Amino acid sequence: MELSGAEIIMQFLKDEGVEIIFGYPGGAVLHIYDALYKQNYIRHILVRHEQGATHMADGYARATGKPGVVLVTSGPGATNAVTGIATAYMDSIPMVVITGQVPTNAIGSDAFQEVDCIGITRPCVKHNFLVKDVHDLAVTLKKAFYVATTGRPGPVVVDVPKDVTHPDIKIPYEYPRDITMRSYSPVTRGHSGQIRKAIDLLLGAKRPMIYTGGGVVLDDAAEELRTLTQHLGFPITNTLMGLGGYPATDRLFVGMLGMHGTYEANMAMHNCDVLLAIGARFDDRVVGDVKKFCPGAKIIHIDIDPASIAKTVKVQVPIVGSVRSVLRDMNAMLAESSREPDRAAVEQWWRQIREWQSIECLRYDRTGPRIKPQYVVQKLYEVTGGDAYIASDVGQHQMWAAQFYPFDKPRRWINSGGLGTMGFGLPAAMGVQFAHPDATVACVTGEGSIVMCIQELATAKQYGLPIKVVNLNNGYLGMVRQWQEFMYESRESHSYLDSLPDFAKLTESFGHVGVRVEKPEDVEGALRDAFAMRDRLVFLDVITDPTENVYPMMMSGKGQNEMLLSALCRDRELA
Amino acid sequence: MRHIISMLLENEPGALSRVAGLFSARGYNIESLTVAPTEDATVSRMTLVTSGSGEIIEQITKQLNKLVDVVKLLDITESSHVEREIMLVKVRATGDSRDEVKRLCDIFRAHVLDVTATSYIIEVTGTGEKLDAFLDVLDRRIILEVVRSGALGIGRGEKALRV
Numbered sequence: 064m065e066l067s068g069a070e071i072i073m074q075f076l077k078d079e080g081v082e083i084i085f086g087y088p089g090g091a092v093l094h095i096y097d098a099l100y101k102q103n104y105i106r107h108i109l110v111r112h113e114q115g116a117t118h119m120a121d122g123y124a125r126a127t128g129k130p131g132v133v134l135v136t137s138g139p140g141a142t143n144a145v146t147g148i149a150t151a152y153m154d155s156i157p158m159v160v161i162t163g164q165v166p167t168n169a170i171g172s173d174a175f176q177e178v179d180c181i182g183i184t185r186p187c188v189k190h191n192f193l194v195k196d197v198h199d200l201a202v203t204l205k206k207a208f209y210v211a212t213t214g215r216p217g218p219v220v221v222d223v224p225k226d227v228t229h230p231d232i233k234i235p236y237e238y239p240r241d242i243t244m245r246s247y248s249p250v251t252r253g254h255s256g257q258i259r260k261a262i263d264l265l266l267g268a269k270r271p272m273i274y275t276g277g278g279v280v281l282d283d284a285a286e287e288l289r290t291l292t293q294h295l296g297f298p299i300t301n302t303l304m305g306l307g308g309y310p311a312t313d314r315l316f317v318g319m320l321g322m323h324g325t326y327e328a329n330m331a332m333h334n335c336d337v338l339l340a341i342g343a344r345f346d347d348r349v350v351g352d353v354k355k356f357c358p359g360a361k362i363i364h365i366d367i368d369p370a371s372i373a374k375t376v377k378v379q380v381p382i383v384g385s386v387r388s389v390l391r392d393m394n395a396m397l398a399e400s401s402r403e404p405d406r407a408a409v410e411q412w413w414r415q416i417r418e419w420q421s422i423e424c425l426r427y428d429r430t431g432p433r434i435k436p437q438y439v440v441q442k443l444y445e446v447t448g449g450d451a452y453i454a455s456d457v458g459q460h461q462m463w464a465a466q467f468y469p470f471d472k473p474r475r476w477i478n479s480g481g482l483g484t485m486g487f488g489l490p491a492a493m494g495v496q497f498a499h500p501d502a503t504v505a506c507v508t509g510e511g512s513i514v515m516c517i518q519e520l521a522t523a524k525q526y527g528l529p530i531k532v533v534n535l536n537n538g539y540l541g542m543v544r545q546w547q548e549f550m551y552e553s554r555e556s557h558s559y560l561d562s563l564p565d566f567a568k569l570t571e572s573f574g575h576v577g578v579r580v581e582k583p584e585d586v587e588g589a590l591r592d593a594f595a596m597r598d599r600l601v602f603l604d605v606i607t608d609p610t611e612n613v614y615p616m617m618m619s620g621k622g623q624n625e626m627l628l629s630a631l632c633r634d635r636e637l638a
Numbered sequence: 639m640r641h642i643i644s645m646l647l648e649n650e651p652g653a654l655s656r657v658a659g660l661f662s663a664r665g666y667n668i669e670s671l672t673v674a675p676t677e678d679a680t681v682s683r684m685t686l687v688t689s690g691s692g693e694i695i696e697q698i699t700k701q702l703n704k705l706v707d708v709v710k711l712l713d714i715t716e717s718s719h720v721e722r723e724i725m726l727v728k729v730r731a732t733g734d735s736r737d738e739v740k741r742l743c744d745i746f747r748a749h750v751l752d753v754t755a756t757s758y759i760i761e762v763t764g765t766g767e768k769l770d771a772f773l774d775v776l777d778r779r780i781i782l783e784v785v786r787s788g789a790l791g792i793g794r795g796e797k798a799l800r801v
Contacts, residue, residue, distance in 0.1 A: 181652055185652075185655065186659055186663050189706070190706040210706060244706070245709055245801065246706055246707060246708060246709040247706050368704070369700050369703070369704075370697065370700035370701050370703075370704050373693065373696065373697075374697060
């Protein structure tokens, strides 16, 4: 089969099993768009801004586990995609981004729409490639998908100069089914000796704690994690990225941990004697002050990425391997073992944890005429039966969604945890909806974040996506305002958003349904009405209490046992 | 502590910038860095001298290993090894200092590569410490120019770093 470079890209994507790509045309990719026009197996979603394309591909990848694919032009097309690439990089999301480039003979000449895409994206990709010869194109694309989806996943950029895709230059094409790279061979199985050591530690633990992150979700290891946790009967917490990795409504789950995690999860972390960390990277928002972290614990750390181990926190039992395979090995060893966990000690430990839970650290004041944001999320949970895909933006609303929407399944909670990218929510929710057209998908956002990618409402209209946007509108960059209240004597420097648009009307102008909700008693009805409209995008602009803060909170520089509780809970705080 | 990390890199454009970028992005030190082709045309050998605590060096080697272009990596300071660096020094050599410099060259087994009526170019090879020592004994006022290659290193014995 003789194909041009542009045709090779299309044929390769088909052979690779790609069904959908997100992109935006421009000069350097016109040959590719022409080849796209002439085929009917790859569905292309025309976004309104390249950042939207990357977040959509990202949301698609998070919801399915399949790599998200993006096609953008050179120069500004590539730079606009960078925020989305960095977002995926920080959260280890598999993605392949094909960027156009000026023709090879123009590279380095400051040509129109030229940018050093390889140089700009290098620090925020797992790897990137510049394809200078059409003969290398198929193999390079295969390498890109292989690197993006194996080991610790991540985004890979393939920069393709325009002449490489020229329709007149046709070469034989064969799908490179298998690929080996001598410089890249991710470890999969964990070391059995290390796993045995881990089991010994766990079975001897008196105050054990399981702490799991995004790695469990990425590696589809939720089932193995549940088997392990239920066999052991140990308390378990998830990171922000790991929510849904363990069913949040299960009795062993003590809530999210970290800066806005639950009091009981953080206290249990601080006081545990054996910590089992799985697919989590001891992020600063989890650990707080490293010097105060888990002072009495022996730590077991399972991670696919050796560089994640001992990066910030020293561990006693490192296990490099895929989370799922290591958990399977652990479950098999436990099943064979005649030894049981120290049930008596663990029961004692649970009594302590229940005492911490009795503080009810997530309580908030429901009285008053204003809508409480937490209440909106709780009602969202009820109305969707707890079974929706929830994408969020970044800020207070993100934390409330994480705290008040218990996720029982993995890949349901879609948020930018690492980079904290405002503008992520709407396009990510759209990517989820493209992957699961019949699923219930909501975007929990705020009036600050939503405008950062609001142009994608047009894309949502074009493709008829029935997403429900829940805009927790308090008129403030709420998390910034909260920090200013706590740390800057309430000097609200540029955190108040004056002259906001009328979001209901704005949404209507895009062709969707927009509703403004101002009273607490209207919240549930508005949500029910919105989700009843199964074929329309509904934007609920919910006017919430601007003074509400996210509690509890671990202030920076503090340990996990030093959480700031809300005024409601402080009276119950234990000595 | 000072470490010499030897790497085989895929001979791809941009491989060097990935290593350099990693060091600047993560705030690691680079004392010296040399890179050149080897007998195997598909790889380049890079020798990188860095310093840091044990934990930092562990992170550096792990992060370097993560780079897709890094084929193999070895911290050669972990075991017995040979280290060499080459230095070229241009000195003003007139009057009495012509003989004095020549004598120092003999002591350090350095060679004079180029002679003019007023200058020498001297080549010295050895460990970084030896080169430092040579510069220390030279009268600073006569040094016109110094160029150093950065350290090269290789482990002793039959064990080899190769693809």
